[in-house]
Structure formats: structure tokens, C-alpha cells
Amino acid sequence: MSKRGYHHGNLRQGLVDAALVLIEQKGPTGFTLSEAAKRAGVTPAAVYRHFAGREELIAEAALQGHRIFSDLIARAFGGSQKSDLLAFEETGRAYLDFARKYPGHYMAMFESGISVNTNPDLALAARKSSDVLEQAAIALSKHIPEDKRPPAAMFSAHIWALCHGVVELFARGTPGAKTQFQPEELLESGIGIYLRGLGLLPPDQ
Amino acid sequence: MSKRGYHHGNLRQGLVDAALVLIEQKGPTGFTLSEAAKRAGVTPAAVYRHFAGREELIAEAALQGHRIFSDLIARAFGGSQKSDLLAFEETGRAYLDFARKYPGHYMAMFESGISVNTNPDLALAARKSSDVLEQAAIALSKHIPEDKRPPAAMFSAHIWALCHGVVELFARGTPGAKTQFQPEELLESGIGIYLRGLGLLPPDQ
């Protein structure tokens, strides 16, 4: 990154980083390859040494995002010797943290509209992301009597949807800014009520 | 719409309709004014008779969306003499229906990143949309003992986030298509569990 001359050093990653900033600022479809090149300090033509086009650049950003995401989530859930319940709540917080700290990645992953199946690596990483969420749901749902237990995939889809909704509506700039609650507070309380509904928390508080 | 010559008849609405289709296809930032004009059967310059630019066109689409949305939601919740609980579940279904039937409007409203405050009419309509959801939450939360009742705004934010998350992740084309559940099923069961957590449904099923 420091010494720069004719050769960039690590342009591939430089372009991904540039794209991430631009995605964050203008959305996944709101920037051009030339902008990304300029931001990386390079001629538009140089991009083609590393990516076939826009799509592939965004896919790489999404790929890196999924890797960070599944790492963080796995660590939040499985990292310590907490109870499954605490670990699960930790997981929700990690989700929100990720969306906060890596907005460009988050948008590339979930809002860019790219198909996960154009790239096997990406498909694998995305699969791992949803698996890791589902593992958390499976572990926790073991605490529910079997006959009252919803399918773990459904459980995890609910939580995922709630997290995503909170991120999109209340942790971003514009639209849902009208609520007086913090996203963290909203997510934590929402998950709490949901878990109570599953019998995983006492009915009263 | 039928007789067409030099004058379009209702170009303003024609442009909005064109924009809605394009938003649905390519996202709120993925289309150009010229495309919308072409789709409406008109020269790009004609757009400027009706809108100052892209932003204003999208704002109009969002405005119309909010009006349809708040109508549908209000009707679903308040329309009949059902119990508050049934009415509330009806409301969730109406949300999903709206997102299904009016994807362009939905995206213009919640995914376009336009600021609601650039246009007073839009701000009002958006306000009404969230109010109508909140009214439903208020009515239902009256059934909870006051000391265990979360603020209605929080309640409604939870439900809204869940609905939005289901729409974005599981009722759209690509990313979350991997789940085996229907969005309706997912939303209904999620709301059910959540309401049980609030003590609005019996703990057992």
C-alpha cells in the first residue's frame, strides 16, 4: 500500500476495497467500474487484468463478506462456554455488528441482487453463512420439547429475517429512522420475545 | 391509453408506471430516465415536462406506493369485525401481499434510498404507512397486561422488521431462495411465535 509506482502491488484487493466504499455510498448498482478504478488510483483498463467486469467485482466483495460473516457468527455462537441461550443472543448481536462494521460487504451480499450461483466459491461461502446461522438454531432448539419444536431451518429463517429487517429499516440512513429505538435494543427485545414464544425463556420477565 | 398521437394523454402516470417496471427489473438505481421515457413511448426530453429528474420520479412512485400500502394495511386490520388478533395476522398477510403485487412500489419505498423528507407529500404518506402499522400494534397490545406490555412502537417495529426481512430474503429472486418454506408460511409462523412470546396466544399449540 505504501510504495506505489507503475505497479500497484495489490490491485485486485484495492479494487475490491474501492468497490466496498462505493457500494456503501451509492448502493451495489450505483457505481461504475471506472469509478472503482479511479478510487484505486488506476486506469479503467487495469481493472480487466483482475476482473471480467462489474458483476465479478461485486461477487468478490460478497465472497469476502460471507467469509468474514460466517467467521464472526461462528465465533459469537461457538466461541465460549456460555449457555446456548446466551450464545444465541450473542449471535444476534454479532449479526448486527457485522452489518454495522461492514456495510459494503453486507450490501454486496444481500442487496446487490447478484446470483450466488454464478460463482462456485461464492455459492459455497453463502451456503456456509446460512449453515452457521442454522447450526445456532439447531443447538438452541434442542432445548425445546421435540413435539413443540419448529424445524430448525424455520427457526433460523425467522431470526435471520428479523435481523435483516432491523438492519435494513432501522440501522441504515433514511427510511425507518423515525423510530426512537436503537437497532441493538430492537433486535435484542425482538429475539427475546420470539424465544419466549418458543418456550426458551420464562413467560414472564 | 388507447388513442395516441402527438400528445400522450397521461404521460406523468405513464412515466411512473414505466419506472415501476424498470425498478422491479433492475432495482431503483439500475435504470435511466431515458429508459423510462422510451418505455413510456416518448422522447427523453418530454420527461422534464413532468419531473425535475430521476429522484422526483422515484419519489412519485414511492408516494403512490405508500398510499396503496397504507390503504391495504388499514383495510386488512380494520376492515371487518374480526378479533384484534385475527385482524393482526391478516395485516401481516396484507404486508406480504403488497410486496408481492407491487414489487416496484415496494422497492421504491424501502430500497431506493431516497430521503422521505425531500418531499412533504411523500413524508406524509410514509408517516401514514408507519402509523397504520403502529395502530394495529396498539390495538393488539391492549390485550396485554399493562405492566408486561412493550411500547407499541417497538412491537410494531419488530413486526415490520420481520415482514421486511421475510420479503427481502425469502420472497425475492436470488439470495435466500434456499429455504424450503413459503414466505407466507414463514411470516405467519414467525408472527405466531412472536405473539405467543407476548402472551397474546396460548403458550402451547
Added chain:
DNA sequence: TGTACATCAGTGAACGCGCGTTCACTGATGTAC
């Protein structure tokens, strides 16, 4: 250590293209008489 050479990442010029925006215009519509 020094030299010659292969490699290949990035350049810069070039292209055709569609965009946003402006402008004087034109022709359809409505209305006053």
C-alpha cells in the same frame, strides 16, 4: 555482483454508445367569439 531477458501489471489513446439536459420548434387541444 552484474547483465540480459522474460513476464506481466498497468498505461493511454481510441472507439462507439447512451446518458442527461437545453432549446427553439411544432402540432394537438381547448376555448372565446
Added chain:
DNA sequence: TGTACATCAGTGAACGCGCGTTCACTGATGTAC
């Protein structure tokens, strides 16, 4: 009913611009000897 005229919605030509993509090139780096 007919005519003259005002209005104004949409035209089409024009502009400058930045984009994506290609191409032969150049110059930095690494390595074989």
C-alpha cells in the same frame, strides 16, 4: 357550427460527458546465468 387564437405537451437536434472495452505499448519486477 365555424374560425382564430392561446396554450402547452411532446419533438428532435444538439451539446458535452463519462462509460465500457480493446489494443499495442511500456516499464517495473524477478530470475537465470
